[in-house]
Amino acid sequence: PRVDLRLVVQRAMLATWHAVGTSERSLLTLCDVGLACGLLLLLAPYSGTYVLKCAQPMGVAVAWWIYLLLKRLCREFLNLQWDALLLEAAVLAWPVSFHGILPASVPPTIWVLQLCTFKLLFSSGVVKLRSGCKHWRQLTAMTLHYETQPLPHMFSWFAHGLPESLQRVSAFVCLVIELPIPLLIFATPLPAIGDGCRLVAFASFSGLMTLIMLTGNYGFFNQLTVILSISLLSDQQLDTILGGGAESDGPSAETTAVYALQ
Secondary structure: OOOOHHHHHHHHHHHHHHHHOOOHHHHHHHHHHHHHHHHHHHHHHHHOOHHHHHHHHHHHHHHHHHHHHHHHHHHHHHOOHHHHHHHHHHHHHHHHHHOOOOHHHHHHHHHHHHHHHHHHHHHHHHHHHHOOOHHHHOOOOHHHHHHHOOOOOHHHHHHHOOOHHHHHHHHHHHHHHHOOHHHHHHOOOOHHHHHHHHHHHHHHHHHHHHHHHHHOOOOOHHHHHHHHHHHHOOHHHHHHHHOOOOOOOOOOHHHHHHHHHO
């Protein structure tokens, strides 16, 4: 018989809620367990303890399940784009938690995360044009953006006061970074050319996310996007960015990327 996966997940959620409860204390306990899983993932790679490394996949799975429970229970309060992206990224990056146990699991996961990065940025640009909003087509969207975004902060007020010509330029740059730049992820005729193109994509995405953080408040969305973009960098590029080298006593570039994704 055909299995309805959504129904299975819903029943598993109900079973968890019945076991844990839905009181305020129960919700705080779930948050505490999720925090403990996060600390495990942060400390385990540097501990040198094989047992802790083996516990990493379970830590990711438990943290993911807890956040899914909270997202479903809190409804609109955790029903934002970055909440869904966090759950999606955790599923895609889960094999990375086997680093040190199953090293072969890392390269395919990096490719999948590159596809996720492409989908995130490219779809953001496509949505802007397909929305039918005349302001994006006329490059005037940024003149309204800072006063209509969900949680503007003090720097949003200064950004809103910039000249209209600069607002048009920023809208144009945003569309360029979100539409043609993501295509550089697949530019791989030669390794050196491909690595250089992906480095440009990483720098563009990181720069855009930094500007968004400086002029608005989107929770952890921008930081998560930058972390996903790390998958675009080669080991040599990570060594250069981190100021390391082949003879460094610290962790390798691949290991550093793995830790960041965890």
